[in-house]
Amino acid sequence: MIEAAAAFLAWLGAGLVVLADGRRGLALGLALLTTGFAVLAWAGGQPAGAVAVAGGGLIGSVRCWRSGSAWGLMPAGSTPRLVLCVAAALVGLWVAASVTTGAAAPLRFAVLVVLGLMGSRVLASRETAIVLTSIAAFSLALAAAPGLASTSPGPAPDLIGGLIAVGVMFVPARDARDPRAQGAIKGRVGGG
DSSP states (O other), rough: OOHHHHHHHHHHHHHHHHOOSSSHHHHHHHHHHHHHHHHHHHTTTTTHHHHHHHHHHHHHHHHHTTTTOOOOOOHHHHHHHHHHHHHHHHHHHIIIIIIISSSSHHHHHHHHHHHHHHHHEEEEEEEOHHEEEEEEHHHHHHHGGGSSSSSSSHHHHHHHHHHHHHHHTTTTOOOTTTTHHHHHHHHHHTTO
């Protein structure tokens, strides 16, 4: 039962990352997602991995929280993102509970949904803070994925995922309104 609640928390956090455009909303989403994956790692018999995921994700979340003051939850035009979150949850639940077999259905659900939502958020966004937060969340989901194997990989994937989640949040981010960032974007699309 606790694994199902943790998987729901991971989906809720990923949903907030998808629906938020402000740094505080992104930070809250990353914190919820981190908590969900840390509980799943603990329940999977990896206490060291749970500590690594919790530490990495929460440090990244605090870093994101401190670097902005806007929440930016559900801005105008975010209805397609809301539909994406609900559809991803339904498809992930169907795959985790019906299509695949095994005892780790909550972990399968969380990994599938978070990887899908974060991948779509990375591809659909231009804002550096959103992309970096999505990559941090993506790394935590990838770190949890080896827990689906029949043999335990140990805490190494969780440790690496936590380190990536911290490291990516310390990458210097240029705002899209920064003239240097605009030049890079114009150069890529063929503008002047």
